[in-house]
Amino acid sequence: MKRIIIEGGYPLKGTISIGGAKNSAVALIPASLLAEGISKIDNIPNITDRDALFDIIKLLNCQIKQSGNTITIDTNNLKNTLINQELSVKLRASYYFMGVLLAKYKHVEIYFPGGCNIGNRPIDLHLKGFRALGAKITKRKHKYILDADELKGTTINLDFPSVGATINIMFAATLAKGTTIIKNAAKEVEIINIMEFLNKMGANIKGAGTDTITIEGVEKMHSTEFTVMPDRIEAGTYIMMGALLGDNLKIVGFNPHHNEALLNHLNDMGVKYELEDNAIIISKCEKLKPIDIKTLVYPGFPTDLGQPMSVLLTQAEGISHMEETIWENRVGHYPYLQKMGANIELDGLKATIKGKTELKGTEINATDLRGGAALILAGLIAKGTTTVYDIDYILRGYENIINKLSDVGAKIKIETI
Numbered sequence: 384m385k386r387i388i389i390e391g392g393y394p395l396k397g398t399i400s401i402g403g404a405k406n407s408a409v410a411l412i413p414a415s416l417l418a419e420g421i422s423k424i425d426n427i428p429n430i431t432d433r434d435a436l437f438d439i440i441k442l443l444n445c446q447i448k449q450s451g452n453t454i455t456i457d458t459n460n461l462k463n464t465l466i467n468q469e470l471s472v473k474l475r476a477s478y479y480f481m482g483v484l485l486a487k488y489k490h491v492e493i494y495f496p497g498g499c500n501i502g503n504r505p506i507d508l509h510l511k512g513f514r515a516l517g518a519k520i521t522k523r524k525h526k527y528i529l530d531a532d533e534l535k536g537t538t539i540n541l542d543f544p545s546v547g548a549t550i551n552i553m554f555a556a557t558l559a560k561g562t563t564i565i566k567n568a569a570k571e572v573e574i575i576n577i578m579e580f581l582n583k584m585g586a587n588i589k590g591a592g593t594d595t596i597t598i599e600g601v602e603k604m605h606s607t608e609f610t611v612m613p614d615r616i617e618a619g620t621y622i623m624m625g626a627l628l629g630d631n632l633k634i635v636g637f638n639p640h641h642n643e644a645l646l647n648h649l650n651d652m653g654v655k656y657e658l659e660d661n662a663i664i665i666s667k668c669e670k671l672k673p674i675d676i677k678t679l680v681y682p683g684f685p686t687d688l689g690q691p692m693s694v695l696l697t698q699a700e701g702i703s704h705m706e707e708t709i710w711e712n713r714v715g716h717y718p719y720l721q722k723m724g725a726n727i728e729l730d731g732l733k734a735t736i737k738g739k740t741e742l743k744g745t746e747i748n749a750t751d752l753r754g755g756a757a758l759i760l761a762g763l764i765a766k767g768t769t770t771v772y773d774i775d776y777i778l779r780g781y782e783n784i785i786n787k788l789s790d791v792g793a794k795i796k797i798e799t800i
């Protein structure tokens with residue numbers, strides 16, 4: 384078991400480099416199986432979700448070579464076999480193998496996907512899309528079996544603009560006959576990055592980043608080279624750390640336009656920063672103003688930044704509100720913030736946060752990936768020592784977080800116990 388130990392109160396000074404986007408990389412790795420040959424992908428983040436996907440790729444008899452953040456995937460000997468429970472439950476994104484293998488083989492057997500405990504996480508919209516394309520889906524105990532004689536393009540209206548369903552349907556439709564139109568598609572920027580990868584592999588997709596995506600099925604796809612876009616959620620997390628502890632903290636290697644919703648809210652709170660094309664320089668804001676925030680689909684305030692933002696709100700002077708609207712259980716970090724001294728009333732998914740309160744170091748548990756990042760932020764500003772347990776959640780999605788923070792002056796270490 385591992386834990387993170389933080390001595391709070393140290394300023395953050397220097398430069399943090401942002402890695403490749405987790406939410407794009409976890410789709411691009413399975414997507415590479417749509418092609419025959421050897422694909423090369425750069426800027427893959429060093430996170431444990433990546434390793435879980437590698438294990439599935441190897442199970443499917445493909446070869447992975449890794450050198451730093453660059454990987455090559457050789458699909459020449461791909462064998463379409465059952466993706467077992469042990470591997471499938473390790474992460475949510477294992478469901479992307481459904482769309483990919485369905486497109487390529489018209490047959491998939493996979494155990495239910497896993498992932499963070501932030502809600503029920505149904506995949507009915509993914510399945511609805513696969514069915515509309517012509518797949519028959521059988522649910523047997525904890526396993527899905529998908530079969531199709533052929534996949535035929537059609538129009539699919541998503542009841543909710545689900546990121547995963549949009550991407551998975553895009554995968555399934557790449558090699559289908561005719562035209563597929565996804566309406567009410569998710570507009571997250573990672574979907575544009577994934578469309579670009581698929582098109583580079585020979586797919587014919589238009590419209591990612593808007594609510595209508597059109598996929599003309601192609602006969603075959605080929606291997607390619609690609610670079611994962613920067614992680615806007617990782618960048619956003621460090622930006623908020625900078626707003627509380629920065630001393631000209633520079634965060635580089637991301638696109639500030641992707642964080643407009645966050646930056647607009649920080650403006651409202653009185654946070655000052657300087658923007659460059661691919662960077663931000665940010666310092667501690669001495670007097671944060673309270674605000675009201677609701678998490679929304681892109682381009683609204685991202686649910687993945689709601690939990691770290693709630694820590695910022697404990698330091699604002701007055702009453703703030705934070706409402707989670709995407710996930711029905713993304714509030715697990717609040718009891719730990721309360722344990723640290725935060726004044727928070729939780730009513731379902733709505734938190735009323737009264738600041739400013741001094742946080743005190745104590746023993747706390749990460750309950751999910753972004754909630755874990757929020758607790759690290761709380762530990763960094765708290766008085767005394769904070770010990771965070773269950774940190775596997777955090778390592779799933781934040782590349783080298785301990786080194787990145789230590790290098791800019793945080794007193795943070797990881798211990799194996």
Ligand code: UD1
Nearest residue numbers: 406504505506507508509544545546547548686687709710
């Ligand atoms: C992705 C991101 C995650 C982010 C989320 C919302 C990845 C790997 N993860 O998750 O970090 O928090 O987008 O921005 O990209 N839903 C259904 N039926 C479905 C699918 C989803 O009801 O078939 C619901 C979910 O329960 C949830 C909402 O739709 O309430 C959003 O889910 P979705 O956009 O699919 O999120 P993910 O793709 O799982």
